[in-house]
Amino acid sequence: MQRLTIDTAYLAAVLARLLNIPSPTGYTDTIVREVCLEIERLGLSYELTRRGAIRAVLPGRESKPARALIAHVDTLGAQVKRLKENGRLELVPIGTWSARFAEGARATIFAEKGAYRGTILPLKASGHIFNDEVDSQPTGWPYVELRVDALARSPRDLVHLGIDVGDTVAIDPQPEFLHNGFIVSRHLDDKGGVAILLAALKALKAEGAQPEVDTHFVFTIAEETGVGASAALANDVASIVAIDNGTTGPGQNSDEFGVTIAMADQTGPFDFHLTQKLVRLCRDNDIRYQKDIFRFYRSDSASAVVAGHDVRAALITFGIDASHGYERIHMHALRSIAELVTAYVLSPVEIRRDAEETSPTVRGFTRQPMDEAEQQPGLVDAPDPAGDP
Known part of the structure; x- marks a missing residue:
């Protein structure tokens, strides 16, 4: 078994600390600084892009084909659209x-x-x-307003306070960590993923484990607005695995326990070979898992591929109930994903061809099963050396 033991007390403590740092998209400087400090505490250096995306590399025996694991530090939030006549926003x-x-x-x-x-x-x-009208009014952003806890009864009062159009509004997370392992809070998407990556990195450093190839731990700052990993990857990266929330609920196969492996999102199927590898790692390491497809969802993986990065992409998730609302997850899923991350980081690279962006031959190119015979050993000619990423 390749998976490493995860310090769940550390994972929970890091998650609690991250949840208490406001970080709506566009207002992420403070949480970026905190994640950078935590990476330093774990004994790893990092690179910081102009806007604040973080890349920390765990050196491998070889530099290519490099892997990347991605989570995002930004959350949902709001902005001031208008100063209202009643002094509200x-x-x-x-x-x-x-x-x-x-x-x-x-x-x-x-x-x-x-x-x-x-x-x-x-x-x-x-x-x-308003009597019963409080229950019959429409739902939508035009039907809510922000009451400021200051003397503000007019737009002039708001201007005097220094409040103006475009100001960022961060929503309180109100986290609860229950003794039975459930965690209830806003913004678990994707601070749970960030805590998972840091906990996995801690386990790898404590073990003194060296991956076969360079492994990039990437933290993005604008996933919630669709930018994500579109401009955060180094050129040597050939495969990416995003860690984010899975959507539990009617019609979905995601779960608050174990790893939920996404087979597709609204941008289409994830990489066949990388996804199958993650499934096998779960099986081989006795990690509970299930598969799901997300119809109204995209992640850092999708943003990287849409931006034109020629990488194999996959998504592993922790099931969230009431995603983008008042969310609930379970520590079992966080620990399971962190275990899978360690197993993936320490697993061999089979598609050596991925070290180069292009090749003049199909030698070493991957194969997908096409018929029953091809899936039965000995009934077809041996394929070119290839496998999963």
Whole structure:
């Protein structure tokens, strides 16, 4: 078995610390600094891009074909759209999430003169005033407003406070870590993934394990708005595995326990060979897993491929209930994914051809089963040396 033991107390502590750092897309400097410090504490150096994407490389015996594991530090949030006549704030969302989950949320407005606290409320918030209309008003961002906890009864008052159009609004996570392993919070997507990568990196460093090839631990800063890993990968990377949330619920096969391996998202199927390798690693290492397909979902892997990176891409997820809302996960899934990450990092590279961007021959190129005979050893000629990434 190749998987390593994961320090779940460390994983939970890192996740709790990350959840308490506001980091909506576009306002990620503080959490980037925290992740960089944690990487240093683990004894690894890193590279930081202009805008804040992080690349930490665990050196392998060879440099190519390099692998990358990716999670994103940014979360959902909101921006000030308009200063309203009543001294409250109209909002637009950062990322895709329903105003239904914004109602009642405590929030922080990051303004020019400092931070202010407030609450997101429906336009008709008091039953003593609006009676049954509090339950019949529409749901949507035009029907909520942010009440600032300061003397603000007009746009002029808001300007005096330094609040203006475009200011970032961070939503409180309100995390709870329960003794039975469940974790309930906003923004588990994808701070759970970040904590997983750091816990896996800790296990690899503690073991003194050296991967066969360079392995890049990548933390992106704008996944929730579709940018993700589009500009965060080094040229030597030939395969990427994103770690993000899986969508549990009706019609889905994701689970809050074990690893959920995504077979496809809205951009299409993930790489056949890399995905099958992850499945085999789960089987060989006795890691609980299930497969799922996400119809209304894309991740760092998808953004990298859409941006034109010629890489094999896969996605492994921890099942989340009520994704992009008030989310719930279980430590079993986080630990299982971290174990799979360690097994993947230490696994051999079979597709050596991937070390080069192009090849003048099909020798070493991969094969996919086409008929029953081809799947039975001895009934067909031996293929060219190839396998999974």
